[in-house]
Amino acid sequence: MDAWVYVAIGIGAYLxxxxxxxxxxxxxxxxxDVRKYGSGNAGTTNMMRTFGWKFGLMTFVLDxxxxxxxxxxxxxxGGQIGMSVAAVFVxxxxxxxxxxxxxxxxxxxxxxxxxxxxMPVQTAVLLPVxxxxxxxTRYVSVGSMLGVILESICVFIFYPxxxxxxxxxxxxxxxxxxxxxxxxxxxxxxxxNKLSFHK
Numbered sequence: 001m002d003a004w005v006y007v008a009i010g011i012g013a014y015l016x017x018x019x020x021x022x023x024x025x026x027x028x029x030x031x032x033d034v035r036k037y038g039s040g041n042a043g044t045t046n047m048m049r050t051f052g053w054k055f056g057l058m059t060f061v062l063d064x065x066x067x068x069x070x071x072x073x074x075x076x077x078g079g080q081i082g083m084s085v086a087a088v089f090v091x092x093x094x095x096x097x098x099x100x101x102x103x104x105x106x107x108x109x110x111x112x113x114x115x116x117x118x119m120p121v122q123t124a125v126l127l128p129v130x131x132x133x134x135x136x137t138r139y140v141s142v143g144s145m146l147g148v149i150l151e152s153i154c155v156f157i158f159y160p161x162x163x164x165x166x167x168x169x170x171x172x173x174x175x176x177x178x179x180x181x182x183x184x185x186x187x188x189x190x191x192x193n194k195l196s197f198h199k
Contacts, residue, residue: 001078006085009078013070013086017093020104021062022047025055035103042097043105045140045195060109066090067113075117084168087114091175106179108144111172115151118165122154138194141183148176 022042026034029051035042037050044063048056067090074086091111097104115123126147134143155162155169177184186192 001081005078006081009074009082010085010089013074013089014093015098016070017066017090017110018097018099018104019066020094020097020100021066022059022105023100025059026051029055039193041105042100042103043107044109048195049193063094063105063109064113064116066094067110067115068117069113070110071114071117080164083117084164087118087168088171088175090114091172095175095179106144107175108147108179111148111176114172115169118169119151119155119158122151122158126150126154134195139187139192140195141180141187141192145177145180145183148173 020042022034022044026032026047034046034050038046039049040046044056044060047059067087070086070090071083075083078085091107091114093104094107094110095104096102112123112127129150130143130147133146134140137143152170152173155166159165183192
């Protein structure tokens with residue numbers, strides 16, 4: 001397949017990923033930019049803390065769908081390579097969206113969506129484990145980071161000969177951990193916010 005197809009997939013995935021449900025919803029419900037509140041992040045947790053669990057859940061579902069759609073379309077247009085390109089660039093778009101001054105979210109929900117396409121069985125098994133970790137610790141960041149790290153471990157255990165998939169999952173893990181660098185500092189300092197439900 002011609003290289004331009006993969007370039008087009010990457011650009012398309014980036015532009016698609018740049019669409020931010022958190023920012024669209026926060027603007028619709030109150031002409032507010034969720035990045036100006038709470039953690040300053042355009043993602044599920046900050047939407048939940050700022051506008052309530054219903055809007056947080058809505059953001060989460062739409063971000064997951066965004067990741068799933070990107071990976072599926074990438075695979076349809078460009079096979080395994082196309083899927084990997086789309087998987088990475090939809091997260092890059094989510095984290096650094098061209099439409100919103102390159103300041104987006106951390107990409108965890110969209111990464112979950114991508115992982116459901118890349119590693120469906122392992123992701124389905126890991127998801128309740130991650131949710132349990134979040135519930136026990138009340139740290140969304142801890143569950144999120146452990147989740148992507150476990151995905152990286154699983155890809156080498158269950159897909160030993162699939163180098164492209166391994167590289168893709170590791171890159172997604174690095175992007176997720178990079179997005180959580182502030183959380184890591186706060187966890188070390190003991191100042192990380194715990195999850196609470198309201199509204």
